[in-house]
Amino acid sequence: MAIYITGDIHGNPVRLGVNSFYEQKEFDKNNKDANIAIILGDFGLVWNKDGEDKSEKNWLNWLESKPFTTVFVDGNHECFPRIYSYPIKEWHGGKVHEIRPNVLHLMRGEIFNIEGLNFFTFGGASSHDIQDGILEFDNWIDKAKKLDKQGKYMYRVRNLSWWEEELPTEEEMQHGLDILKQHDNKVDYLLTHSPSTSELILMGGKGLYESDILTDYLEKVKAECDYKKHFFGHMHVNRAINEKDICLYEQIISCLLYTSDAADEL
Numbered sequence: 045m046a047i048y049i050t051g052d053i054h055g056n057p058v059r060l061g062v063n064s065f066y067e068q069k070e071f072d073k074n075n076k077d078a079n080i081a082i083i084l085g086d087f088g089l090v091w092n093k094d095g096e097d098k099s100e101k102n103w104l105n106w107l108e109s110k111p112f113t114t115v116f117v118d119g120n121h122e123c124f125p126r127i128y129s130y131p132i133k134e135w136h137g138g139k140v141h142e143i144r145p146n147v148l149h150l151m152r153g154e155i156f157n158i159e160g161l162n163f164f165t166f167g168g169a170s171s172h173d174i175q176d177g178i179l180e181f182d183n184w185i186d187k188a189k190k191l192d193k194q195g196k197y198m199y200r201v202r203n204l205s206w207w208e209e210e211l212p213t214e215e216e217m218q219h220g221l222d223i224l225k226q227h228d229n230k231v232d233y234l235l236t237h238s239p240s241t242s243e244l245i246l247m248g249g250k251g252l253y254e255s256d257i258l259t260d261y262l263e264k265v266k267a268e269c270d271y272k273k274h275f276f277g278h279m280h281v282n283r284a285i286n287e288k289d290i291c292l293y294e295q296i297i298s299c300l301l302y303t304s305d306a307a308d309e310l
Contacts, residue, residue, distance in 0.1 A: 045159045046071070046079045046112075047300055049235075051277035051293035054121060055088030057103055060110065065296055071111035076146045079112040080158065082299070084277035084292055085119025085167055085237025090126045090143060093204060108144040115140070115148045118167030119237040119278065124209035138165070150235070152212060153220030155227055159300075162231040164269070166220055168212050169238035169278045170256045173198050178206055217261050224269055233299065234274040239291065240266050243276065246285050253279065275299075 046067065050059065060081055062069060071079045089103050096104070107114045115135075118127060127149050130141040138154030150156065150165040157163075176199040179187050184201045191199055200206035224231070239247060240262035241255045266274065274289045282295045 045300070046298065047082065047158065047161075048080070048112075048296050049082040049084065049275050049292060049299050050296040051084050051282075051291075052086035052119060052121075052237075052280065053083055053088060054086050055091060055100075055103070057083075057089065057107055057114075059294060059296065060107065060114070067298075068111055073111040076111060076113050081110075081112050081114050081296075082235060082275075083114065083116035084235060084275060085117050085169065086121045086277065087116040087119065087149075088121050090130075090149075091121075091123050093123050093126065095126075104144055104147055107147050110146075113146040113148065115150050117150050117165050117235055117237055118152075120169040120171045120210040122207070122210070124207045125203075128209075152216045153223055155223050155231060161233065161300075162227060163233045163235055164220070164224065164231045164265075164271075165235045166212070166262065166265070167237050168210055168258055170254070170258065171200060171206060171210060172253050174200050174206065178202050211256065211258055212261070220261075220265065221268075224265065229268055230270040232272050234262075234265065234269070234271050234276075236262060236274070236276045237278050238262060239276045239278065240274075240289075242266075243274075243285055243289055243291070247279055247281075247283065247291065 089100055127141055130143055133140055133142045135148055136156040136158050138156040139151045141149035152166050155162050155164050176191055176196040179199055179201045181201055181203050238258050241259040242263055244253055244259055276291055279291050280293050281291055282293050284290045
């Protein structure tokens, strides 16, 4: 069994090819579930609101052909109605959306037991590239042209490139707390897209990144939960805040071999 973790891919999984992720050369192609690649949000390959386009289909089939199972928590650059439209299955004790038999979305507030290790997953994050507004779908083109002329490009379009489901509901957050309680508030790994509020501050994320209902929720989870490592993405850097809390972007690390000594090398 091998478990590897990386950060946001934004619709381009090329780093999971053999040139970057060379460990897969040793994987058993006939037992894909024995080796797992985890993406910490902003998967971006379920993006077109009208269904799989040619690019999405090719990349998803490419991932399905790999000798490992690809799993991901959602980020803030996802088409949530599309993700939620896929069938819900059980996988390693938790619930997933099955994009492909070996490409799975790890649902919010679930715990997955893999090789005796418990992984708590909670996707979502606040978009930070919306300073120029969320445009309504019905009349967004004209408004976008006006903003472009003003040199304002930090906008998204509701239900086209931005969805309010990027932040969790009260039910999702309570579900996560209930699941943790069922496991005596003890897990090995927290897997999220968003950092917690304290991690956000320690990462120097003032201004562009701000605290919100989700960062505060994750702060509560960390305070109430006994965990070994928290891996998160979103901030597009590879940095270990301390020996427990690690932000990942392009790097691919081995979860099972990850130690505090390795954290110092990030």
